[in-house]
Amino acid sequence: MPFFTVIIPLYNKEKYIENAIISVLNQTYTDFNLLIINDCSTDSSATIASKYKSDKVRIFNHEKNAGLSASRNTGINNANSNYITFLDADDLWKPTFLESIFQLIQSFPEARIFGTNYEEVWESVIKKPYNGSEILPINFSGYINFFKINVKQGIYNHGSVCFHKEIFEKVGFYNEDISFSEDLDFNIRANYNFKLAYHNSVQMSYFMQTENQLTQSSLHDKTTPDFDIYEDWAKTNSDLKKYLDFERYALGKRLKKNNDLRWEKIIVTIDSRNLNWKQNILLKMPRFVLNTLEKLKLFLLKFGIKTSTY
Known part of the structure; x- marks a missing residue:
């Protein structure tokens, strides 16, 4: 059984998916498997991803488009690891992301959520988020109060966090009725019930202006968290x-x-x-x-x- 299961939800990201996969496969910590959940892409995303199929990389195809929450849930249901992490198909991990998470797991055994900092990529401009991490020491590693510090941008995002499977067993999976900010709803349930260990190093790149990105689109047809x-x-x-x-x-x-x-x-x-x-x-x-x-x-x-x- 691999130590980590990595889940990439995939829908129409043909320009980005290959780089996302490569950033996972280039991790310095290698005890993981990768599940790519193709949510009925209509471009060449699935064809590109299929080039990387192996014993380490599996692809699951939805029969109908079901959305991001359903894709994450499909990944969770097929995960065979105690530790589950996600990467959106248009983002990238630094090579030491999984290594940093592994070190947090070893150092803070009471935690069940493990997060790192990230960088924002705005076309050619790279910026650190205003997310509360600026009040922490540069090399901080330890437990933090998610609700207290997380009143700016996210202290982590869903590409820079790892969850123990115990969390899903206790608080449930992603709410498939929510089609925008479903990660916020899940974060509330997870962090209310479990401790978060955090490393204040930039371990992933969050691309802010890619095509089909929900954070850039209209919300008129989206269901938001209550x-x-x-x-x-x-x-x-x-x-x-x-x-x-x-x-x-x-x-x-x-x-x-x-x-x-x-x-x-x-x-x-x-x-x-x-x-x-x-x-x-x-x-x-x-x-x-x-x-x-x-x-x-x-x-x-x-x-x-x-x-x-x-």
């Missing part, structure tokens, strides 16, 4: 309450920019004390102002300047 279902947990966990309000802010602002009226319902339960002054102001801004600021942000990124409300 953060209200976790309010009972938040009554006894102020860090979780602040985290929920931050995620409501981030999602509500995006929906407002898209002229999606769901934003009004999402932000109504936010305690303004859990947001900073910039975030409270932005929630009151008209849609055209938010979209203008977004265009300005992308323009500045071309010159290596990254702005943030965090």
Whole structure:
């Protein structure tokens, strides 16, 4: 049985999938198998991936397009390792990602979630995220409070984290009814019940502007997480309450920019004390102002300047 199972969900990523696979196969820690879940790609993604089939690399084909959560769940159901990790088909791992996760597992036995930092790739510009890691020592390795520190960008993303299979057995799999930010919903359940060990080193590259990326698309036909279902947990966990309000802010602002009226319902339960002054102001801004600021942000990124409300 391999130590890790790596899962790559695949849907129409013909320009990127080969590099993603190679970044997995080039890991310095080699005790893993790779499962590629083809979610009915209509381009040449599956053909490209099939070149790498071996005893170490298996490909599963969905009979119908089922979405990212279903692809991850297919991978989990077919995993034969205690430790499961994911990589999106348009992202890349650094060669030492699995080695860093393995070291966390050995050093912090009480944890069941293991994450590292990452870098954002905006075309030719590479930036570190504003995700709370800046308050940690550069070489920090240890337990962290996910809800307390994770009120900016993600302290990890789903390409820089590993889960013990015990998590899925206790909190369930990915909610297939959610078609946007399903990772947020899962992160809440996982981190509420299990400890997170973190290494503050950049171990993956997160590409921000690739084709068909959900984070760049409209949400009008997407089902988003219902953060209200976790309010009972938040009554006894102020860090979780602040985290929920931050995620409501981030999602509500995006929906407002898209002229999606769901934003009004999402932000109504936010305690303004859990947001900073910039975030409270932005929630009151008209849609055209938010979209203008977004265009300005992308323009500045071309010159290596990254702005943030965090």
